Amino acid sequence: MAEEYKAPLPNPTPDSKPFWEGARRHELRLQRCRTCSEAYFYPRNVCPGCLSTDVEWFTASGRGTLHTFSIVHRGLKVTPLPMPYVLAVVELEEGPRMMTNLVGVPADPEHVRCDMPVVLEWADVTPEATLPRFRPA
Amino acid sequence: MARDRLHEMRGRVAIVGAAESDEVGRLPGKSALMLHAEAAHNALADAGLGAKDVDAVLSTGRQTANDVPEYLGIRPRYLDNTQMGGCSFIAHLQHALCIVEAGVAEVVLITHGESGASRVGMGGGDRFAPDTPPGQFEMPFGIGGPPTRYALAQARHMHEYGTTREQVAEVAVSTRKWAQRNPRALMRDPITVDDVLSSRAIAWPIHLLDCCVVTDGGGALVVTSADRAKDLRRKPVWVLGTGEATCHSIISQMPRFHVWDAAVMAGERAWAMSGAKPSDVDLAMLYDAFTIVPILALEALGFCKPGEGGAFVANGRTAPGGALPMNTNGGGLSYTHTGMYGMFLLVEAVRQLRGECGERQVAGAKTAVCHGTGGILSASATAILSTER
């Protein structure tokens, strides 16, 4: 199964490495600014709220809501899930939004609704890479 | 930030040359640079100027700022390769205004050429490589082409406002009616809302006929000062207002998916500078990579209230004979879309304001707004053009 995974995988950079290492341990690591308290994603060493470099990592709850989504039917040669699948933007309860996939629900707009509660589920797609996915809470 | 002086530049420069490449469409015999050159040649000829008159070259694509000037044999004293996506050329118009007003250049050439369908001479480079932010935080989740990304904004708009796919599909239908009046348009067969709804799903809520065509082509503009414009052969098209803005780069970071904040900001700047308002506009050229995009723009630019874009386009309001002629060339949806389509918005507006559009001419058109998207609703640029200062 693992050797068959062909979809794109991240190549972590120094600013994002703690996130992807956390994913391997099944910990959703976000950053928070010690100056303005803003929690943010994607990872970077400056706060996008105030440009402070005094930022820290913390582990998020993994709970959130489905902010928006699309149901992908065509247009990709390799996909992370069989088509059709739900491409999702989840709003975490700590505030930041992230792109992910919604699983555990039919890929059909009749079954997927903006603002529905969702919860994190890790997918160890290769021995090196783990991706965050979400399912209805 | 300090208050800008753009409002003092209202009507101080004009577009005095505008042209497209000899052909647009599927052109496997032409490279991207060939299309830049063809359009540049045609626009300078339209202006009655030569390469030696050009002080500044503003262009973008996959090349460096040096490549188009070298290919054309121009040695500009000002170069600009601003790349913010499809609206870049509208931003270039603002940059042209600034450098002409600052006295850095008098004659500015803006060029676009892209082999978007045939991919000839396009070079490599992957903006979504696995070590970039989109490569790390979007591509692993199965992002396809632009439809999957724009669909995220349409889905939230539908959720927030109750906008329907039927309403959004009206944009494709009205735009196709304009394309039927443009002999160069790629898609000219009439379509219905049902055709759009039942075309194959690409990335719900976006179906095939909600998507622009993919073509090859180019376009170019010549911009100059009011003083220089007086002596040239073409009736000047005045730049009354411009604005540009960016709010995010990758779609997952869009601040509000149902409101196009970059467009609100660019539009406010352009309207304020011009002194014009939406009701003054005879022609709206609004970038239509997907049917939802002009709806977001109509709301952001104040043609209607937030959430009312779907109702606004009903009953052919933007079609031939409607109250607001929109995308009269047939748009990216039916005419042509090279990838960075924004140049074609400007060329069509200039032609309409000059009264050169034949069967699709908007009678008495005096004022036009051109508005583009760059990236995935990431950036916006707006220009208000007029026959009068």
Ligand SMILES: [Zn+2]
């Ligand atoms: Zn901060």
